[in-house]
Amino acid sequence: MRHKDYQGRHLKSSSPPAHIQKKGRRRHPRKQRFLSDLLLVFAGALLGAALRVVITHFCDLVQYSFYGWDWTYLFINLIGAFIFGLLVSLFKVRFPSKGKKWYVFVSESAAASFTAFDLVFSQISLLYLQPNIVVLIFYVAVNFASCIVFSSLGIFLGSGKKSARRKRSGAHHQLSLERGKTRLPGARHGY
Amino acid sequence: MWIDVLVVVTSAFGTALRFCQDRFFRGFKKSRSTSIFIASLISCLVCGILNAMIFLLETSPILKEVICAGFLCGYSSFAVLGTAAALLTKRKRGWGKSVFYSLSTFILSLCFYFIGFFGILVLH
Numbered sequence: 423m424r425h426k427d428y429q430g431r432h433l434k435s436s437s438p439p440a441h442i443q444k445k446g447r448r449r450h451p452r453k454q455r456f457l458s459d460l461l462l463v464f465a466g467a468l469l470g471a472a473l474r475v476v477i478t479h480f481c482d483l484v485q486y487s488f489y490g491w492d493w494t495y496l497f498i499n500l501i502g503a504f505i506f507g508l509l510v511s512l513f514k515v516r517f518p519s520k521g522k523k524w525y526v527f528v529s530e531s532a533a534a535s536f537t538a539f540d541l542v543f544s545q546i547s548l549l550y551l552q553p554n555i556v557v558l559i560f561y562v563a564v565n566f567a568s569c570i571v572f573s574s575l576g577i578f579l580g581s582g583k584k585s586a587r588r589k590r591s592g593a594h595h596q597l598s599l600e601r602g603k604t605r606l607p608g609a610r611h612g613y
Numbered sequence: 614m615w616i617d618v619l620v621v622v623t624s625a626f627g628t629a630l631r632f633c634q635d636r637f638f639r640g641f642k643k644s645r646s647t648s649i650f651i652a653s654l655i656s657c658l659v660c661g662i663l664n665a666m667i668f669l670l671e672t673s674p675i676l677k678e679v680i681c682a683g684f685l686c687g688y689s690s691f692a693v694l695g696t697a698a699a700l701l702t703k704r705k706r707g708w709g710k711s712v713f714y715s716l717s718t719f720i721l722s723l724c725f726y727f728i729g730f731f732g733i734l735v736l737h
Contacts, residue, residue: 456636460629467628467687471621474686479617502690535628539653540660540685543726544677559723566719 459526466531474498474536495541496565502537503569507576509533515581537569616675620683627687649689650718656689657722661729669737 481494509529542565631652638648660681667677 460632463632464625464629467625468621470628471624471683471687474624475617475621506690530632531625531628534631534690535624535687537690538682538686539689540656540681543657543660543722544664544681562723563719566715570715 462523462527463531466527467535470502470532470535473532474538495538496568499537499539499542499565499569500572502533503573504576505529506533506537507573508580509576511577511580515577542566616678619679623679623683624687627684629687631688646714650714652689653718653722654725656685657726658729660685661726661731662733663729665730665733665737669733 477498478494481497506529509525513525513529542562631648634652635645635648638645663677663681667674
């Protein structure tokens with residue numbers, strides 16, 4: 423019987439590979455890592471969503487409402503965007519070799535599940551109740567723009583004082599370009 | 614209480630689905646920002662349809678609470694979108710691509726929301 427390696431290629435020797443010899447047939451390591459990441463994402467998302475629900479119940483900003491809108495979601499989105507930006511830059515740009523599991527658990531799932539994108543959009547369903555459409559669109563735009571500003575703030579606080587443009591013109595970047603390392607910090611994460 | 618538990622669980626399922634979608638897109642050599650962009654459009658379309666159904670047919674608001682505040686909020690996120698836009702500035706193309714990405718996502722999401730919302734109204 424001819425055995426196959428991880429990539430499905432036939433092995434030359436008739437003896438089974440090491441991962442089959444010990445404990446029978448195991449999962450592909452990449453598939454196993456994906457499943458463990460998925461479990462971490464699920465657990466983190468449970469935590470983030472639970473935190474959002476708790477804050478929605480206890481932090482009631484209806485009394486400060488503007489045109490009948492609930493500012494609680496803006497507050498939640500701003501906190502979530504800042505924390506997410508900060509964590510992504512810390513884990514992926516500043517300390518890329520540390521805490522892969524923590525990154526998946528905290529930033530990929532908990533902070534992402536904490537924020538509420540669609541609830542802001544669903545405020546537009548008040549369109550028929552509100553006479554001023556411009557104010558409604560302004561509300562959504564304020565939510566969107568402030569979230570981008572806060573996540574950018576988190577990223578620039580987390581990734582250090584030097585901006586990417588200054589780093590690129592520095593001696594270290596020129597050295598890394600010479601060595602063939604053309605990928606920059608933002609690109610490393612796949613964005 | 615039970616609605617809150619449902620919201621939390623469906624939100625976790627939504628986030629897990631987006632994670633799977635990210636990995637799926639990575640398999641086709643597409644960036645994560647593309648995946649987030651598509652997730653935003655889909656979730657806004659579904660959210661618009663759902664809101665119109667609640668408005669017209671007086672569907673139970675529990676459905677909106679569970680799907681919109683739960684599943685769709687986990688599936689697409691302002692934080693992820695903002696971070697994708699901000700991380701794009703760290704790449705070679707700088708602010709231009711980031712601003713274009715974030716603005717196009719915002720405007721198209723709004724358009725998709727209106728398509729879903731008014732589509733159901735017109736069909737009804």
